[in-house]
Amino acid sequence: MNLEIDVVDEKAKSVVHLSGEVDVYTATKLKDNLLPLTYEKDHLVEVDLESITYMDSTGLGVFISALKSTNEHDSKLKLVNIQDRVLRLFNITGLDEIMDIEGIRGENS
Template sequence: MNLNIDVDHEGNNKYVSLSGEIDAYTAPKLKETILPLTQDAEATVVVDLQQVTYMDSTGLGVFISALKSTKEYGGNLKLIQLQERVYRLFKITGLTEVIDIETDSTVRGGM
């Protein structure tokens, strides 16, 4: 399967909606898209993972890189609407302790 990436900008907020699978094949495309967004000073990058059906460790690596980049540039990274199997991957690896993961679907309206 493929990965579809939609990006929307609202001021300092960058919204990324993903659908499909994040694996060794699609992760480079995701990294190429998301890292430049994290390099805007004080930007908040919100990634909607509701339509992501599968993710492997390469996907985790992309989000770790994005987290490091947002911290370096004084921004924030927030992941929203993760499916249970994808959330479990973040939980098992301990990344739920370092990445802001929001389960409430009203994040975009409440920023």
């Protein structure tokens, strides 16, 4: 179970490119890298999920924690390029209603 995390910092934005799987084995690594980015006021954290091949409920928990942190620190979280199979988890749990998700990718994109 591998997860690659590449963070590109810009002036008021951090772009987090993820590749691999977000699950019980990799969630702590993601949380440790993602949450500190949400601590800066008016900072946008954009997470690119295009190369995520699998995500479980533990991964969803990391994004819930990040969303809570953005609310506490007056920053923003956006998920982009999310694959259909991963988006289904957000749909089933209703998280798609409270998270900023754009650039949805189809299975054959």
